[in-house]
Amino acid sequence: MQQFHQTFFEESFEGLDIMENELLNLDVGNADNESINTIFRSAHSIKGGSGTFGFTAIAEFTHVAETLLDEMRDGIRPVTQESVDLLLKSVDVMRDMLTVYKDGGDMDADNIAEVQGKLEKLLGSDSANTASAQDASANTANENSDGWLITFRPHTEMLRTGNDPVRMIYALAELGEIETKADISELPAFTDLNPEDSFLSWEITLKGDAKKEDISEVFDWVEDECDLDIQPISGASETAPSTDTVETPTTTATTTTAQAAPTPAAAQAPANTASAKKPTESASIRVGIDKVDEIINLVGELVITQAMLGQVGGEISGDESHNNSHMEKLVEGLAQLERNTREIQESVMRIRMLPISFVFSRVPRLVHDLSGKLNKKVNLVTLGEGTELDKTVMEKIGDPMVHLVRNALDHGIETPEERLAAGKEETGTLTLNAYHKGGNIVIELSDDGAGINKERVLNKARANGLVGENETLSDDAINDLIFHPGLSTAETLSDVSGRGVGMDVVRKNIKSLGGSVRVDSNEGEGAIFTIQLPLTLAILDGQLVRVGEETFVVPLVSIIESIQVKSNNLNGIAGKADLYKLRDEYIPVIRADNVFGMNNSFESLNDRLMVVVEGDGHKAGIIVDDLLAQQQVVIKSLETNYQRVDGLSGATILGDGTVALILDIPGMIEMFKEKGVPVPPAPVNPDGNGSDDIADEAA
Amino acid sequence: MASILAVDDSASMRQMVSFTLKGAGYDVTEAKDGQEALQIAKSNSYNLVITDINMPNMDGITLTKELRGLPAYKFTPILTLTTESSADKKMAGKQAGATGWIVKPFNPDQLLATVKKVLG
Numbered sequence: 002m003q004q005f006h007q008t009f010f011e012e013s014f015e016g017l018d019i020m021e022n023e024l025l026n027l028d029v030g031n032a033d034n035e036s037i038n039t040i041f042r043s044a045h046s047i048k049g050g051s052g053t054f055g056f057t058a059i060a061e062f063t064h065v066a067e068t069l070l071d072e073m074r075d076g077i078r079p080v081t082q083e084s085v086d087l088l089l090k091s092v093d094v095m096r097d098m099l100t101v102y103k104d105g106g107d108m109d110a111d112n113i114a115e116v117q118g119k120l121e122k123l124l125g126s127d128s129a130n131t132a133s134a135q136d137a138s139a140n141t142a143n144e145n146s147d148g149w150l151i152t153f154r155p156h157t158e159m160l161r162t163g164n165d166p167v168r169m170i171y172a173l174a175e176l177g178e179i180e181t182k183a184d185i186s187e188l189p190a191f192t193d194l195n196p197e198d199s200f201l202s203w204e205i206t207l208k209g210d211a212k213k214e215d216i217s218e219v220f221d222w223v224e225d226e227c228d229l230d231i232q233p234i235s236g237a238s239e240t241a242p243s244t245d246t247v248e249t250p251t252t253t254a255t256t257t258t259a260q261a262a263p264t265p266a267a268a269q270a271p272a273n274t275a276s277a278k279k280p281t282e283s284a285s286i287r288v289g290i291d292k293v294d295e296i297i298n299l300v301g302e303l304v305i306t307q308a309m310l311g312q313v314g315g316e317i318s319g320d321e322s323h324n325n326s327h328m329e330k331l332v333e334g335l336a337q338l339e340r341n342t343r344e345i346q347e348s349v350m351r352i353r354m355l356p357i358s359f360v361f362s363r364v365p366r367l368v369h370d371l372s373g374k375l376n377k378k379v380n381l382v383t384l385g386e387g388t389e390l391d392k393t394v395m396e397k398i399g400d401p402m403v404h405l406v407r408n409a410l411d412h413g414i415e416t417p418e419e420r421l422a423a424g425k426e427e428t429g430t431l432t433l434n435a436y437h438k439g440g441n442i443v444i445e446l447s448d449d450g451a452g453i454n455k456e457r458v459l460n461k462a463r464a465n466g467l468v469g470e471n472e473t474l475s476d477d478a479i480n481d482l483i484f485h486p487g488l489s490t491a492e493t494l495s496d497v498s499g500r501g502v503g504m505d506v507v508r509k510n511i512k513s514l515g516g517s518v519r520v521d522s523n524e525g526e527g528a529i530f531t532i533q534l535p536l537t538l539a540i541l542d543g544q545l546v547r548v549g550e551e552t553f554v555v556p557l558v559s560i561i562e563s564i565q566v567k568s569n570n571l572n573g574i575a576g577k578a579d580l581y582k583l584r585d586e587y588i589p590v591i592r593a594d595n596v597f598g599m600n601n602s603f604e605s606l607n608d609r610l611m612v613v614v615e616g617d618g619h620k621a622g623i624i625v626d627d628l629l630a631q632q633q634v635v636i637k638s639l640e641t642n643y644q645r646v647d648g649l650s651g652a653t654i655l656g657d658g659t660v661a662l663i664l665d666i667p668g669m670i671e672m673f674k675e676k677g678v679p680v681p682p683a684p685v686n687p688d689g690n691g692s693d694d695i696a697d698e699a700a
Numbered sequence: 701m702a703s704i705l706a707v708d709d710s711a712s713m714r715q716m717v718s719f720t721l722k723g724a725g726y727d728v729t730e731a732k733d734g735q736e737a738l739q740i741a742k743s744n745s746y747n748l749v750i751t752d753i754n755m756p757n758m759d760g761i762t763l764t765k766e767l768r769g770l771p772a773y774k775f776t777p778i779l780t781l782t783t784e785s786s787a788d789k790k791m792a793g794k795q796a797g798a799t800g801w802i803v804k805p806f807n808p809d810q811l812l813a814t815v816k817k818v819l820g
Contacts, residue, residue, distance in 0.1 A: 004719070009712035042754045046710045049752075049783060052805030053716065060805070161768075163777035163799035163818070172817055197774070222800030225791075 009050045010103045011287070014096070016043035018362060021092050024085055025365045032073070032080040040088070041070040047095065059098045062113060065120045066091040072124075084123060089366070090116050148177065148209060149216060152230040154202035159226040161197065170205065172219045177209025206234070290392070293352050297539055300342075300349045301635040307342040308656035311335055350537055351389070357435045357444070358386035360399050364406055364433060371410045378417050378428040379410060385435040390442045391537040394514055398444070398534065401507040401518075405446050405530050406431070408504070413450030413528055423525065425449070441516075442536055447529035453522040455479045461488055480520045484508040512616075512667065514538070515558065541636050543653075545629035545661065546612065548593045552661040553625075554634055554653060559666040561613045561620065563628060566590075568607035579606065581622050583613065588620045589673050596648055596669060597662075616667035623669070636663065648672055702819045703727040705744075707737040707751035707763065708781065717750060720808040721815065734758025738766050741773065748819055749778045750802070753789055761796045768797035777818040 020043045023036045044067045051059035066088060072078035094116045101108050151173070155166055173179050182204040189200065207216065213231060220229050314335040318328055361383045372379040390398075414420075414429035421427055434445040455476065462468040462482050474482075482488060486505040511518045516534035535541075535558075543554035570582040571590070579590040590606065611622040634653035639646055650665035704726050708714045711732075718728045729744065731737035735757040741749065749767060753760035760780050767773040780793035780801045790801050802814050 005712045005716045008715055009710075012711050039756070042709070042756065045754045045783070046713075049781070049804045050710055050712050052783075053713065053807070160775060162794065162797050163775055165777075165818075168818060168820065171820065222794070225794065 006054060006103075008287070009054050010099060013047045013050060013099055016047050017092050017096050017099070019043050021089065021366055022362065024089050024092070025369050027080060027085055029080055029082050029085060034074070037070065037074050037080070041067065041074050044070055056098075056102050058108065058113075059095060059102070062091070062098065062117055063095060065117055065124070066095075069120060069124055087116070087119055087123060089369075091120065148234045149207045149211065149213070150232045150234050151205040151207060151216060152202070152228070152232075153205065153220070154228040155199045155223065156226050156228075157198045157200070159199050159223055162223075162226065164223050164226070166199070166201070166203070169219050169223075170203065173205060173207055173216065176211040176215055176219075177207050179208070180206040182206075202228075290353075293349075297349055297353065300346050301539070301637070304342055304346055304635055305654045305656075305658075307338055309658050311339055312656040350391075350539065353392050353537070354389035355392050355395055356386060357388045357390060357395070357442070358383075359395055360402055361386050361433055361435075363399065363403065367403060367406055368410065368431065371407065375410060376416060377410060377414055379414055380428050380430045382430060382432045384433065388435040388437060388442060389536075390534065391539075393538055394442075394534055394536075397510065397514055398532070401510045401532070402444070402446070404503050404507050409446060409448040409450065409528070409530075413448040413452075415451050419451075437536070438533075441533050444532040444534070445529055446532070447527060449527040452524045452526055452528050453480055453483065453520070454524060458482050458488070477519075477521075480522055483520065484518070515541070515556065517558070539636055540633050541653075541663065542631070543634045543663065544612070544631050545655075546593075546623075546625040547627035547629055548597075548625050549599045551597075551599065552629065552655065552659065553593065554661050554663040555612055555614065555623070556650075556663070556666065557631065559614045559616055561615055563610060563612045564622075566606050566609050566611050566622075566624070568605065571606060581611070583620075583622070586620070588613065588622050589670075590622045590624060591669055591673050592624045593664070594624070596672065614666045616670050619667075619670045619674075621666075621670050621673065623664070634661070634663070701725050701727055702747040703729070703745070704748045704750060704815070705729050705731060705737060705741060705746040707731045707734065707749065707755070707760065709733050709752060709755040713752065713781070716808070717811065720811050723808075724812055724815075726815070726819075734760060734763035734766075737763055741767060742770065745772055746776065748815065749773070749776060750781065750815075751778065752781045753793065761792050764793060764796040764798045779814065779818065 020040050023040045027033070027036055044063055048060050048063040048067055051057070051063065069078065069084065069088065073080055073084070078084070094113055098108060098113065100106070153166070153169070155164075159166070170179070170181060184202045184204070185200075187200045187202070188194070194200075213233075216231055220227065223229075314332055318332050364383070365381055368379050368381045371377075409431055414431065415423065415425075417427040420429060430449050432445070432447045434447075436443055459468065459474065459479055459482070462479075462485070463470060465488065467482065467485060467488070468474060484504050484507070488504075508518050511532055511534070514534055515538070516532060518530060518532045520528055520530050522528035541554070542557040544557055544560055546553050546555055564583075566581070572580045572582065572587070580587045581590050590611065592606075606624060610625050610628065612625055612628075613620060613622050615621075634655075636651045637653055639649060639651055642652070646662075648665055648669045649662050650668065651663045653661050653663060655661050704721055706714060706717045706721070706728055707730075708717065709732055714730045714732070718730055721728045729740060729746070731740050733755040734751070737749070737751065738758065749763075751760040751763055758766075764778050764780070767776070767778060777799040778797065780790070780798050781804055782789045782793065782801045783804045793801055799818060800814075802811060806814075
């Protein structure tokens with residue numbers, strides 16, 4: 002049975018999501034019957050499955066919730082806010098129980114008992130005691146060792162429910178030795194015989210120690226379609242068999258008639274089978290993520306191989322001596338290979354893509370619970386739910402999203418009174434929107450609440466020493482302060498959000514996915530948080546740079562600009578590190594060759610190329626020797642293939658087969674801050690004559 | 701070997717029913733609701749239909765009625781999957797023309813025993 006558990010868990014979690022969703026959308030007092038039906042069906046499936054697969058605790062709990070839903074469905078019980086809330090709690094309990102069955106751990110027995118108690122209280126606890134009475138009556142049948150006399154008289158229509166008397170007689174034969182006597186007295190003349198009707202009845206003597214309920218069970222399905230009498234035979238009363246011998250021949254004759262009845266149906270069967278088509282399969286399949294990842298990995302290799310071939314092809318075709326028709330075909334083939342490879346890559350990546358609704362679907366419940374807790378009225382609008390993004394990105398964006406929603410409800414949207422006082426509608430609106438932009442997905446979370454109080458944020462930041470007393474900041478810069486660790490402006494701390502930890506974590510988590518988050522706000526009108534994320538973590542848009550003999554990849558998202566170093570803008574601080582005056586600000590200068598221990602530094606930084614990058618809110622300049630092409634690279638993990646290296650986020654294989662390392666910009670800046678990377682060391686290459694060349698190339 | 705059409709909106713129940721019956725040598729086709737089952741049933745033929753009752757699109761009771769209306773399924777055994785609590789559901793199934801029922805929860809042995817009862 003275990004092989005079905007995974008499917009059971011998946012569908013049950015989906016079922017719970019459906020229940021939750023429908024419950025949240027339920028119009029209390031005027032509930033849509035189809036919605037209640039859908040909720041009931043999900044609960045019913047979970048109950049049935051959990052019973053079948055041995056998860057009895059869930060089955061028992063769900064049974065109570067199902068009973069409540071059944072009464073709502075039948076219109077016996079009104080749909081009240083109280084019952085909906087209780088059902089939502091039940092969904093939570095069921096989800097917890099499922100998780101425990103799936104992943105192990107302990108059940109929260111108190112909570113389960115509490116919610117179940119409330120459900121039972123609501124139901125009036127009268128449903129539990131009826132089952133045992135029936136069992137008791139079934140057991141009153143005495144143990145009879147002499148056997149039974151069964152009189153079985155099917156009604157005329159019994160065959161029409163697909164029940165075959167012969168099968169029942171066979172089933173009785175398995176309980177003990179039987180003697181069967183058929184009564185054919187009702188059988189009409191052959192011309193009047195309707196083969197779809199039943200005209201026979203039987204008297205069956207069953208010997209042995211079969212129990213009465215076993216016999217009843219044989220006729221369980223046809224109770225209402227026959228007259229049935231089961232009587233114990235006392236040891237002495239063996240009078241019936243006297244007629245037995247006489248009747249026997251007719252028994253065989255009539256049995257054939259009984260079997261003949263279903264023939265019209267049976268005869269049609271083979272004819273249909275011949276022309277039978279394969280039934281259509283369902284539109285999706287479940288596949289293990291490891292299988293998909295293996296394909297993605299292999300396609301990555303394919304892309305690299307294709308790039309290599311493309312490069313070689315380019316070189317050969319540039320060579321005049323090879324110019325012939327074969328060459329043309331080769332070039333054509335390579336171009337086609339490139340197209341196909343790209344298409345395969347895109348298709349494969351799409352397998353991992355899921356609609357953002359998986360994340361958005363968590364929000365309605367959150368808004369429902371929080372607005373209740375905070376006494377606020379909130380209308381949730383979601384747009385672009387079909388926008389797709391990578392499964393891994395999706396899983397990691399859930400928590401930051403939840404935090405932003407909490408934040409919007411707690412700090413953003415005001416109480417109904419405050420809103421009315423401000424001349425707004427009583428009910429606030431929280432809008433979630435998702436769309437694709439370039440190679441990124443953009444998620445916007447906007448509310449029409451109070452917005453960010455810039456003055457308060459600035460005062461707080463001044464008090465915390467984050468901003469100097471006389472320093473003036475742009476509006477954007479002030480808004481950006483809310484992502485700073487340790488800054489929370491809520492006047493009262495609540496258990497919903499607001500201990501000043503959170504927004505910085507939100508930003509950190511989003512950054513770790515290679516994305517960004519910003520906020521725009523007009524005081525009094527609301528705020529809009531914009532999250533930008535890469536569609537996938539497997540591919541990166543990179544700028545290739547040369548440092549010494551090596552090629553590195555700088556993620557394009559982190560690059561601000563590239564400039565040529567002017568020595569009069571360079572400042573050394575305390576002989577430790579270089580700072581560069583970039584317009585109004587000073588940024589640290591990181592020498593990539595030093596960071597990665599390549600001893601080919603030039604003495605002077607003058608005229609060299611510097612890529613200005615930003616990571617984790619800090620800017621830095623990275624000194625490189627040349628800017629090469631911009632291209633998409635397939636990311637290979639260093640951890641899995643080698644080991645973690647500070648300052649590098651991964652590696653890739655270039656078209657010529659060489660390995661290029663991908664720079665971890667935030668990591669490099671962190672390294673710089675921590676250790677203060679050594680000052681330019683003594684010149685190892687005193688005659689360094691490369692600087693002019695680089696200036697030329699950069700120009 | 702006898703062919704069986706198994707209808708359930710729950711994938712795990714479908715898998716379990718199908719796996720058990722296939723293991724016993726039956727030829728099993730799955731359908732995820734009454735509507736799909738009816739379509740499949742029309743273009744194929746089966747010796748037995750096992751159907752869940754509560755399903756989206758078309759429930760098991762309606763499916764049973766529809767099947768009984770087709771000449772090819774006039775006498776075909778149809779079993780409904782039902783929970784113990786719903787005695788009225790068993791009867792609703794019977795009234796729609798079902799042969800009998802299998803009570804949930806059931807284990808593979810119980811399922812096979814019941815199927816043997818109608819198919820031998």
